[in-house]
Amino acid sequence: MDFALSQDIVRMKETVRQFVASEVEPLAMKIEEEDGVPQALLDKSKALGLFGLSIPEEYGGMGVNMVGKCALYEELGKTINGYTTILGAHSGIGSVGLVELSNEEQKMRYLPKMANGEWIGAFALTEPQAGSNAANLRTTAVKKGDRYILNGQKIYITNAPIAHVFTVMAVTDAALGAKGITSFIVERDFPGFQVGSVEKKMGLHGSHTAQLYFEDVEVPEENVLGTVGAGYVNALKILANGRAGLAARCLGSCQYLLDKSIAYAMEREQFGKAIFEQQIIQHYLAEMALEIETLRSMTYRVAWMSDEGHSVIKEAAMLKLYGSEVYNRIADKAVQIHGGVGYIADYPIERFYRDARITRIYEGTSEIQKNIIAAQLKKEYAARA
Structure with a gap:
């Protein structure tokens, strides 16, 4: 590698x-x-x-x-x-x-x-009844001549308020379950398509999410993305690809927090010496550095595998799980090292602490990543048996 x-x-x-x-x-x-x-x-x-x-x-x-x-x-x-x-x-x-x-x-x-950024992209899978259970979609797409008529709702869609192009998953054949889901390219100005109000969130300020509403939205047949019925598989592939990028962003945030924590520990004095000299602070920093280097190795290994055309379903799930959990642990340690300063909104540590929390939820919760990993382990074991 x-x-x-x-x-x-x-x-x-x-x-x-x-x-x-x-x-x-x-x-x-x-x-x-x-x-x-x-x-x-x-x-x-x-x-x-x-x-x-x-x-x-x-x-x-x-x-x-x-x-x-x-x-x-x-x-x-x-x-x-x-x-x-x-x-x-x-x-x-x-x-x-x-x-x-x-x-x-x-x-x-x-x-x-x-x-060139003229048209912003968004990915629309999650629904009120279908978040972690992505196969339980209720948004439907019914073929009518050379068009599909979409009806339904999506929630928590990142970039929705500014996006023009949406990759939308909808059910084309409910009898087929996951194999009856199809991907569509939906444009913002298609009649019947509406973007809801911006959600107020604990973190990720500046990034906006909103609901999407489909009321007899006519989508041309040529806007089917991939093949009919392959939408669920498409969603898994798209999410697996995105997880390496998300882990890399978590990695950068973790490195930022470590750098800030080292600088603060070197400057902040308690009992006549810098708190960096306290063994507990040294241990916190060492633990943070160890997890960052592990995450860095995992991130670039999965990225390399993706570039080489290898299946990364299990590895990407492991990476997303580990990256988001590490980010949360490091953010917590950074707040602890900074003490009261880490809890004050005038400083960035508090912001990173809040922002970290969503990484264990969006693009597949930590629990779902464990399910994916276990399912892949089962498949690998069956293949060896």
Whole structure:
């Protein structure tokens, strides 16, 4: 396995690092307090190519492989998570399906505008009765001539308020269960399609989620993504791909928290010496560093496997589970090291602590990742028997 980064990615990684330091971090508290990312910052992000990471160069994107994307996501994870979630949801689950599953006509229509950020992507699977149980969808798609008529509802859809292109899962044949689900490309201005109000969340300020409503939405037959009946499998593939990117963002956030904790421990004095000299603080920092390095190795291994065309269903589930759990543990230790400062909203540690919590829930809860891992272990055991 070779995780070495190309010179282009090394240069881009440095560019992103500087961009985060000079353009994003100075706005972090403004984004947090106002729960919105300034359009000027999004425009600069588009100009930098951050909305086209997953999209091939022939369609106007950067065509970055998974290892390269993880390297860039790691840098982006070191700033306000709401901002990076907009980028991650677009370049990950919002566009990966169209890149990997769409036909040439679909690619030509959607990918160029998604690459330059003119059209933002979103992924719509979760419903009131179908979150962790993705096969229990109620949104239906009934064939009528050369169109499908969609009716139903989606919830907690990241980027929904600003997205133009939605990858939507709907039931085309309820009798077939999971094999009766189909993926559709739905545009924001299709009649009957509505985006609900923005949800107020504990964290990820600046990144907005909302419900989607489908009332006799007419979707052209040519907007089927992939093949009819393959939607459930498509969703699993898209989510597996996105989990490596999410883990990389968690990795960046963990590294940020460790760096801040080391600096604070070196500066903060108690009983006449820096708290870094206290063995318990040293142990906290050592534990944080150990988990970060483990997460880093797992992240780039899964990314490499994905680039090599290997199935990563089990590995991606392990990575998402471990990455989100590690982020939460490190955020908790960072608050403890910072003491009262870590609990004050004027400082970033408190924000990262709140932002970390959602990573154990979205794109598949920690419990669901364990189910996926166990199911894959069962399959592997049966294959060996």
